[in-house]
Each structure stands twice: as structure tokens, then as C-alpha cells.
Amino acid sequence: MKGLIDFMLVEIKEAFLFILDIYKGNLPQPDLYLLGVTMVILSLAEIIQEIRTKPSESKKWGIVYLKWIPISFLICSIYLSGFYFIVNMFNNVFSTPEVFHQQQSLRSIAIMSLTMASVASLIVSVWKLNTWFKAKNVLFPFIINSLFIVIGMYIINITWYEIIKLPLWCYGLIGVINTIFMYFLLWEEEEELDQMQSNNIQ
Numbered sequence: 001m002k003g004l005i006d007f008m009l010v011e012i013k014e015a016f017l018f019i020l021d022i023y024k025g026n027l028p029q030p031d032l033y034l035l036g037v038t039m040v041i042l043s044l045a046e047i048i049q050e051i052r053t054k055p056s057e058s059k060k061w062g063i064v065y066l067k068w069i070p071i072s073f074l075i076c077s078i079y080l081s082g083f084y085f086i087v088n089m090f091n092n093v094f095s096t097p098e099v100f101h102q103q104q105s106l107r108s109i110a111i112m113s114l115t116m117a118s119v120a121s122l123i124v125s126v127w128k129l130n131t132w133f134k135a136k137n138v139l140f141p142f143i144i145n146s147l148f149i150v151i152g153m154y155i156i157n158i159t160w161y162e163i164i165k166l167p168l169w170c171y172g173l174i175g176v177i178n179t180i181f182m183y184f185l186l187w188e189e190e191e192e193l194d195q196m197q198s199n200n201i202q
Helices: 002-024 029-053 055-093 103-126 139-161 168-201
Strands: none
Touching: 002 055, 029 055, 029 103, 029 139, 055 103, 103 139, 103 168, 139 168
């Protein structure tokens, strides 16, 4: 039991060091640029969602956007540290591709994954696709969203990084996990919206 706790503490420390490097800007330029773009995209997605649920905020969109920048940074930090921690845990339990054992490559993969998840969220917000994800045939949007993330990550990798050799099945797994995560967040948002509407009626 003590060995397991020590092992988990080591992985938590590694994930924390990743976050510290992000805060200090101690990442390669491709990672920093991509992370900056991701924060802008994520902030846009969230401000659109907030204005849609609270129309009164539309006149203060500039203030709302500024409010979401530090929140987006926090969300990015939590996502990236969680991704890094979970993959490192799997690396020590299962046989995983060599690229996942390379610190810098794993960090770049985490940032690519976050970027595409943010782009997918922005598309859902702009085109009001929340209901599409709650349709009876949930399998179709699930597959489409997963493929979108997979293709996007692949394009980013071959054009932006060009050196990360990630097996195709890993792209697919990351796409599926991100889509499941999106479904959960959309469900949470819908629950909050229903609660707000019920409170207004009362």
C-alpha cells in the first residue's frame, strides 16, 4: 500500500511540475503558442455559452471575456495536469507506446488534445449544437465529434510538430475520451440551465 502511495505522489509531483512550467513559460515555443491559441478559443466558447444562457450579459461581453481568460487558464491547467497524471499512471501499469514515456512528447500530446477539445466546444457553442448531442441517435454525433478531434490532432501534429510519432489508435482513444468528457459537461450545463429556469418560474 505504501509503495502505491509513493508511486502516486511521484506522478502527482510530475503533473505539478508540468503546471509550474506552464506558469513560468518554460515550454517549447510550439507548445506555448498552441496553448495561447487554445486559451483564446476556450474563452470564446465559454463567453458564447454564458451570453446565451444570460442574455443580459451580452452588453458587457468585453468584461465577460476578460473574466473568462484567467478561468480558462485554470481549466487548461487542470485538464493538462489530469491528462499528464492519468497517462503516466497507465504507463506504469500497462504496455503503452514509447512516445507516452517521453516527457516533452506527452506534454505536447496533452496540449494538442486540449486544443481540439476546445475547438469542438467552440463549434458546439457557435452553432448551438447542444441539442444535437442529446438527440435520440447519440452514436452519430459521438462518432463525428471523436473523428473531428482525431483528424484535428493529426493535422496539428504533422503541420505544427512533425516529430511526434503517435500511433493512430492513440488518436482514436483520445478523441473518444474527449467526446465522453464533452457529453458530461454538456449534461452538467443542461442541468444547471434547467435549474435556473425552474427557479425563475418559482
